[in-house]
Amino acid sequence: DAGVIQSPRHEVTEMGQEVTLRCKPISGHDYLFWYRQTMMRGLELLIYFNNNVPIDDSGMPEDRFSAKMPNASFSTLKIQPSEPRDSAVYFCASSPGVAGGPSSYNEQFFGPGTRLTVL
């Protein structure tokens, strides 16, 4: 398997523009996560999906951010309009999602990330 695929790898845009980040999870994984990483705030969970359904979007910073998962093999994170403070590395991760008791397997597989710079 190719692992989690993200595109683009780098994005430079101007304030006010729309940005769309894309993610293809590992085939067969039931969970998909979007994270944002900055020096100041570290690695933050933005939203996650289970079987294409958004479960928790409490980490989405504001209405300018939206995420969709139209099918099991594709998700997007959109920022509209973008602002300089959105500059960060955005990671997508997927997990097989073995649910259950205390010994549940918990590994998340991260994509290479998209480095976003908003000027």
Added chain:
Amino acid sequence: GQSLEQPSEVTAVEGAIVQINCTYQTSGFYGLSWYQQHDGGAPTFLSYNALDGLEETGRFSSFLSRSDSYGYLLLQELQMKDSASYFCAANYGGSQGNLIFGKGTKLSVKP
């Protein structure tokens, strides 16, 4: 909200043993994971503890004490390639999702 505490930096020499500690808030805690991230790279999974005790995987071991709300990552026989940031991450409210990451510990291994 939930937060995790871990040291920001640790320095050690090749061949040594280093322990990176992590404390977390208890309410809703489900399990503790450890991730490694090299500069410019993506986090990669190292280990997961849901029960008290030690989990060993090669040179790396992870420990959890639920009564103390504390865990650690132990790296043995350090190699230069172990220089990276190490994050503890806690699950709250279930086996998946709601993963809260610590700010990371930057480990520098010197010859």
